Amino acid sequence: MLTQLSESLSKLKLPLRVSLAGGPSLDLGPDPRVTLEILDPLLLNDLRQPSLDKLGEAFIDQRMEVRGPIMDVVEIADHLSMGLLGDNSEPVCSRTTHDKAMDAEAIAYHYDISNDFYRLWLDPEMVYSCAYFRDPLHDSLAQAQINKLDHLCRKLRLKPGERLLDVGCGWGGLARHAARHYGVSVYGITLSKEQLELAREKNAEQGLEDSIELQLQDYRDLPGDQAFDKVVSVGMFEHVGHANLQHYFKMLYDQVKPGGLVMNHGITAKYVDGRPVSRGAGTFIGRYVFPHGELPHLSTAIASMSEEGLEVVDVESLRLHYARTLEHWSTNLEARLEEARALVSDKTLRIWRIYLAGCAYGFRKNWMNIHQILAVKPLPGGQHHLPWTRDDIYS
Numbered sequence: 001m002l003t004q005l006s007e008s009l010s011k012l013k014l015p016l017r018v019s020l021a022g023g024p025s026l027d028l029g030p031d032p033r034v035t036l037e038i039l040d041p042l043l044l045n046d047l048r049q050p051s052l053d054k055l056g057e058a059f060i061d062q063r064m065e066v067r068g069p070i071m072d073v074v075e076i077a078d079h080l081s082m083g084l085l086g087d088n089s090e091p092v093c094s095r096t097t098h099d100k101a102m103d104a105e106a107i108a109y110h111y112d113i114s115n116d117f118y119r120l121w122l123d124p125e126m127v128y129s130c131a132y133f134r135d136p137l138h139d140s141l142a143q144a145q146i147n148k149l150d151h152l153c154r155k156l157r158l159k160p161g162e163r164l165l166d167v168g169c170g171w172g173g174l175a176r177h178a179a180r181h182y183g184v185s186v187y188g189i190t191l192s193k194e195q196l197e198l199a200r201e202k203n204a205e206q207g208l209e210d211s212i213e214l215q216l217q218d219y220r221d222l223p224g225d226q227a228f229d230k231v232v233s234v235g236m237f238e239h240v241g242h243a244n245l246q247h248y249f250k251m252l253y254d255q256v257k258p259g260g261l262v263m264n265h266g267i268t269a270k271y272v273d274g275r276p277v278s279r280g281a282g283t284f285i286g287r288y289v290f291p292h293g294e295l296p297h298l299s300t301a302i303a304s305m306s307e308e309g310l311e312v313v314d315v316e317s318l319r320l321h322y323a324r325t326l327e328h329w330s331t332n333l334e335a336r337l338e339e340a341r342a343l344v345s346d347k348t349l350r351i352w353r354i355y356l357a358g359c360a361y362g363f364r365k366n367w368m369n370i371h372q373i374l375a376v377k378p379l380p381g382g383q384h385h386l387p388w389t390r391d392d393i394y395s
């Protein structure tokens with residue numbers, strides 16, 4: 001059976017061994033670093049057109065076993081796929097009309113799997129978004145996450161006594177950093193019950209309950225009464241969807257006082273129409289990792305913000321920072337697989353292993369980007385009080 005495939009596969013010259021369980025094997029090049037062991041012979045047919053979603057699915061459904069470092073598995077799977085399919089983007093964009101019930105379900109699917117599982121591979125403050133490697137050679141993940149929290153607070157020019165809204169607050173790392181180091185009071189919202197519980201515990205342990213209030217709330221239920229000096233949203237707008245983007249930015253606009261700042265930090269698509277790249281990788285993420293997630297292009301995000309009256313003042317790409325962050329997360333998880341097995345199902349663990357290593361690879365390859373977009377809500381006369389240079393952020 002393997003011989004039927006050998007002609008198309010062996011011309012790829014990859015450090016890959018393909019084997020049939022208990023049967024023959026085929027080396028596609030010398031010194032294979034990775035082995036794909038086919039457990040279900042029907043899979044051989046799929047290997048003729050090996051899209052990344054099909055390969056990923058075969059792994060999570062245990063129709064195929066992989067051996068070798070997970071980063072190598074992802075890289076070689078991509079070369080295999082590209083060698084046989086070419087370098088195509090996915091033709092269609094998967095878009096949904098999001099409603100609150102659908103989004104709550106999607107968030108529970110991803111975030112409510114187990115706090116202890118996330119604790120295994122995130123930094124101590126459990127920040128679940130791109131870190132900021134000021135010193136790319138020496139910064140640990142923990143240091144880079146502190147750098148990121150501080151970078152956001154500095155860009156937001158937080159001052160003692162101000163009120164900050166954190167939309168999609170996760171386990172509360174940014175709220176605690178801002179309250180402790182910048183003297184602000186924070187109102188944060190999440191849709192994840194598990195996150196909320198642990199975030200509140202962490203706030204209490206650190207004696208910050210008086211300055212931080214966290215609630216289980218959808219961004220569409222915020223009151224819109226301009227009660228906040230600053231608004232921040234980190235790693236959340238990927239859940240909003242193109243159909244709701246305009247409304248989402250209107251909600252952020254409505255929460256902030258005139259003259260206030262809004263920071264949106266999120267993953268953005270490579271292509272302007274938001275279509276995913278890379279032979280099924282986006283399909284896999286949408287199906288198994290972030291249901292109904294959508295990545296708008298930077299230009300779409302900026303256009304929506306502008307339409308809602310937010311004046312974009314600064315944009316920063318952190319693409320390589322996110323590749324590095326995901327490498328740390330993946331390495332941490334790979335080092336603790338036994339503990340992880342006790343916390344989540346085998347299928348979930350396989351999905352998260354592929355997702356972390358695959359996204360590290362994808363950011364490195366420029367399949368998607370991530371941008372911090374800072375905007376101001378101008379005062380009625382059009383002016384604002386931002387400094388005339390950016391020296392204050394970097395001093």
Ligand SMILES: C[S@@+](CC[C@H](N)C(=O)[O-])C[C@H]1O[C@@H](n2cnc3c(N)ncnc32)[C@H](O)[C@@H]1O
Nearest residue numbers: 127128129168170190191192218219234235236
């Ligand atoms: C990737 S996590 C980022 C968490 C946090 N900002 C951080 O950097 O660690 C995304 C967060 O967005 C929240 N979220 C997603 N959709 C939401 C919605 N419709 N309303 C409120 N929060 C939402 C999730 O519950 C989660 O807390």
